[in-house]
Amino acid sequence: MRQAGSTTGHSRWSAAAAALIVVALTLVMVLAAGCGSEADEGGGEAASGGQVKADQLILATTTSVKDSGLMDDLVLPAFNEAQPQIEVKLIAVGSGEAMAMGERGEADVLVVHSPAAEEEFMAQDYGTLRLPVARNYFAIVGPADDPAGVGGTDSATAAMKAIADSESLFVSRGDDSGTNTKELGLWEAAGVEPSGDSYIETGQGMGETLRITNEKQGYTLTDLGTYLSMKDDLDLVVLTKESDDLANYYSVIIVNQNLHPTVNAAGAEQFADLLVSRQIQDALADYGRAEFGQPLFAPNASALGR
Amino acid sequence: MELILEGIVEAFRLLFGGDADVYQIMLRSLWVSGLALLVASLIGLPLGVTLGLSEFRGRHLTVATVNAGMGVPPVVVGLLVSLLLSRNGMFGFLRLLYTNWAMVVAQVLIALPLVTGLSLAAVQQLDPGFRLQIVALGAGRLQAFWLLLKEIWVTLLAAVMAAFGGIISEVGAVMMVGGNIRGQTQVLTTGVVEETRAGRFPTAIALSIILLLLVFAASLAMTIVQQRGRRHA
Structure with a gap:
């Protein structure tokens, strides 16, 4: 028995060392990433994706709108400034899928460009409000x-x-x-x-x-x-x-809270308000000019708000 | 070709110029997959080893379930988790969909059968005489277990690394449950998809290079440990 112990002593050490390295590496990785992203994202919301904010708003939009950078670069920063307590989750899907999410109450507000389908959506009472936003x-x-x-x-x-x-x-x-x-x-x-x-x-x-x-x-x-x-x-x-x-018309739709009580209709309304506000509509008219030499959208809100 | 070269140049500028967005995405990927791997390993390694060593009624069924779990397409896990976590889903009240936690959950579910199944296989690959032999030599229960672990730890590590490679490269499930939200849940793989879709190839290439480096680093670490383990064993 003694003998068995002594011959395995060496490899036992190396096994223990390797196990330690694995654990340490994983810990370092997790801690480093945790701290790093916390610092990057300015306060605690790294891991949770923001449980700091009380209110959550799920915005389902078309891929073309997200990919243009319009939301991430222009609208969301403005919204965050106006309503810092609301955390917006921008999910990029096709217009059809966005409206399907609205039907199920999985999204609060939609920005879509599929007029015929939108009218159908409104006719079936899945949305409470639909406003024109932009055109190209x-x-x-x-x-x-x-x-x-x-x-x-x-x-x-x-x-x-x-x-x-x-x-x-x-x-x-x-x-x-x-x-x-x-x-x-x-x-x-x-x-x-x-x-x-x-x-x-x-x-x-x-x-x-x-x-x-x-x-x-x-x-x-x-x-x-x-x-x-x-x-x-x-x-x-x-x-x-x-x-x-x-012509390509973009609208914002507020999902019907009466069908799905979990829908954040108040947040959706504030978001829709912002989209048709003079501030965003004016910025929209210029968006993309610097990069592409021509704006990507034309403002199309029928009644300009504040 | 020009596009690729341009992309690579821009990629290195982003990488070494300290582009905050790119680093944030990399750290988020590491955080999510690292945490998922830790959880999956803490559960999967003991589970796999125990399953490999023990005899009980229904063991065959359990082993078959684990093995089948190894083959579940990640995208199916993604769909399942997104349905469970969606507002109207069973766990909708947790408000976890489109957060990093949702991605961790999905990746744990993807990694767990891999870690369990591979460590189970590691135990079963052992010569059945090995246990008898060490017991015959007078080793106690704990001691026998320790000797056995010593014999298979390199394979266990390989299981963990395989799972890491699997989850950090996975795109479908994290896209569904994380939502690829910029600044919140965008990870390396979903970032590559979005940047490609939008035609921003340099960023897509930069993110791909980071992903490659991470996977290479993991397999390099694995190789080094394996070689060292062989020399010392």
Whole structure:
């Protein structure tokens, strides 16, 4: 027995040392990260994601709005200044999914761009208030040599028809987003049932869809913001003008608290108020100009508040 | 190609220029996955070793459950956790959805079967005669357990590291339960997804490089310990 103990003594030490190292490393990692992010985020809310704030507001918005940086850079800082007690959780999903979250009461306020679906949403009483916020234009982009001749058409429906007639590749989001809904509406208006090898659905966001379109040198419908932010890396050009049938309207919707008592309707109202306020509407008119040489949105609140 | 080079240059500028956002995202990833790993290891290692050593009714079923758990796609765990934590879900009152805690919960659930299953396998790989032998040599119960641990600790460590690699690289579940909220729950993997979606490749590449470095560092540490363990054993 003694003998067994002495021969294993050496490796016992190394085992203990290694175990210690693992524990220490994990602890250091956890502590360092914990302290670090606490310091970075300015006070205690690192780990919990902010249990310091009393009020939580879940904002479901479209990926294009989040990706443009509009919310994170402009709206949320302003909201945080006005309502520091409310913590906003910005969840980026497609317009369809955002409204589905609203239906279930999983979100308090929505910023979406899918007018027909929004009207349906309001008609079914899932929302208590819907206000116009901003407007811009979708664009059909495609290869510079434009084999379908989209550049020569005078309306979006004519453009879609030209793409279908020439059997050029069209890349669809296919994700029930506002952009996807708009695209399907255009096909319907053009009297085309998109199908076959020249129509593919990515099921992904605008950025990925633009990249796929670029690789395959096809056509797609895009919001302007995402296209402009990627323009330098794409061999795709805008082929349509800013016509009414490509208008893209963004609205804010307050989810119905009567259906779901957990909905933070008061916070949602304050958020909607801010979006249509003169402060945000004025800032909106300029947003993106510095980076892209043109604003990404036009203010569209019908009745300007304070 | 140009895009990649540009991205890498910008990535290093972000990395070494001390970009606060990038560091914050890295620290959050480490915090979430580190904590999840700690919890999963504290539960999974003893559980796996005990399961490997003990005999009881229903052991086969338990082992099968653990092994099946190792194969559960993380995205399914994400869906489950997000449903449970959502406002109308069973644990909605905790208000945990879209917080770092929700991501920790999801990652613990992903890592736990991995740690348990791999440590269980480590025990079972031992020569069945080994236990008999040490007991025959007169080792006490505790002493036998200690000798056994000494025999398999490197494999146990490998189990922990495998779980770490699994959870820190995982994107679907943390996207669903964390929500990828900037400044709150954005981690390395969800950051890469968002930056790619929005066409901001340099940041996406910077975050990817950090992720790569972390996973490499973990496997390097693992290799070093393994080599040293072999030399000393």
